[in-house]
Amino acid sequence: MRTDINNHPVESILRLIRNEGIKADMTVCPGDFTNKSDVQGFISGWDFSLEISRELKSNEIVATLGNHDVDAYDSFSNYSLDIAKGIRKGFPIGNEQECDTFWSKGCVFLERQGFRILVLNSSHYHHNRISAGKGKVGKDLIDYVDQYMTKNGNNKISIALAHHHPVNHSRLDLGEDDIIINGSDLVEVLGKHEFDLFIHGHKHDPFLRYYNCLENNNRLPIFSSGSFSATTNLSWTSQRNTFHTIQIFKDEKRCNGSIKTWTFIPKRGWQVNNDDNGFHANTGFGFRGEITDLKSKISSIVGKRKIVDWKDVIEKIPDIKFLIPSESIALEEMLKKDKLLLSGKLSENPDIISNVKIEK
Incomplete structure (x- = not known):
């Protein structure tokens, strides 16, 4: 009905x-x-x-x-x-x-x-x-x-x-x-x-x-x-x-x-x-580059800051929006290994990325 x-x-x-x-x-x-x-x-x-x-x-x-x-x-x-x-x-x-x-x-x-x-x-x-x-x-x-x-x-x-x-x-x-x-x-x-x-x-x-x-x-x-x-x-x-x-x-x-x-x-x-x-x-x-390059660019933007607004990262690296699901998952895993943690999956449009290498 x-x-x-x-x-x-x-x-x-x-x-x-x-x-x-x-x-x-x-x-x-x-x-x-x-x-x-x-x-x-x-x-x-x-x-x-x-x-x-x-x-x-x-x-x-x-x-x-x-x-x-x-x-x-x-x-x-x-x-x-x-x-x-x-x-x-x-x-x-x-x-x-x-x-x-x-x-x-x-x-x-x-x-x-x-x-x-x-x-x-x-x-x-x-x-x-x-x-x-x-x-x-x-x-x-x-x-x-x-x-x-x-x-x-x-x-x-x-x-x-x-x-x-x-x-x-x-x-x-x-x-x-x-x-x-x-x-x-x-x-x-x-x-x-x-x-x-x-x-x-x-x-x-x-x-x-x-x-x-x-x-x-x-x-x-x-x-x-x-x-x-x-x-x-x-x-x-x-x-x-x-x-x-x-x-x-x-x-x-x-x-x-x-x-x-x-x-x-x-x-x-x-x-x-x-x-x-x-x-x-x-x-x-539509992304044409290498996922490792995206990870390096994100790491460079975060630098030594503890927390960065994800929308600021997207503004500087718009290619992230054009990853197919398998590429998004690969990027998430690379960021984790680099101790850069998103507040949610890429598919959720996270709010922030945290640098857990930086001591509180």
Whole structure:
């Protein structure tokens, strides 16, 4: 029931958005609006997404298909995309021409002011039970992406959106068989054209890491968003449901991003969660240097002072905001070894850093 706000993820997120004044240029949904292609679930899932997008005052909402959004088992239709194409209400893309390209090519470039999104349908080949076991992008699609970017590439923020993961994501015993076929070739092309972020769903496990592209040594951040409202998420993956906002900053030299995450906790609603088992509440991507250098700079700023305001450190070393979770943890450990203690984890935006080498 929606009247039980703290137990209803949609009603709870709407209240959070209103209370915190959260806004977004675009709402992005990486697929699986329903379970096992259930029609009413699909209609409700997309309606909920539209509600959230309106509350965020987004300019538009963009989605892709998940494996559960495709009737590959012929449960409701003898055409696997019949339900998805019949949802309407701007699904998956509001612009009719862009939507037609998405259905026909299995992908579409959305060119917007200051940024572009490549929306990929990794469920494009889910025509039957066997083909639905993996995501896939065709070689012709990868060639199309390469040719398009060769002609149209510029310094816009460039984001790829898909449902399935393009590189291995088998932690938490989640398996290796559902990866995108030709995914490594896809990310190599995205790296060649200096894409700034790859967002995917499917794994129910929020995770942020880099893929090191071979051709130009570009590091492509790959962000698994986790799930928003899967009721069995804890039993499947031990991970809770999550909701994210992403800010991306780009100039001629580099691109950085920050991600804020809220976690849904039953009977408490959406919370900023910082326990060790969850995804970092505040994290980022785009740092290009060495963690040891950051530690040395922090140590130099603290010097012989006992306590320093952390915001003063961030002001002088803004790169700290753009560390992925594994880098943040590594920096925390280095600081501890140097007897520099934060008042909380980096993901908690600590208030101070203390130099315990200094005698009281």
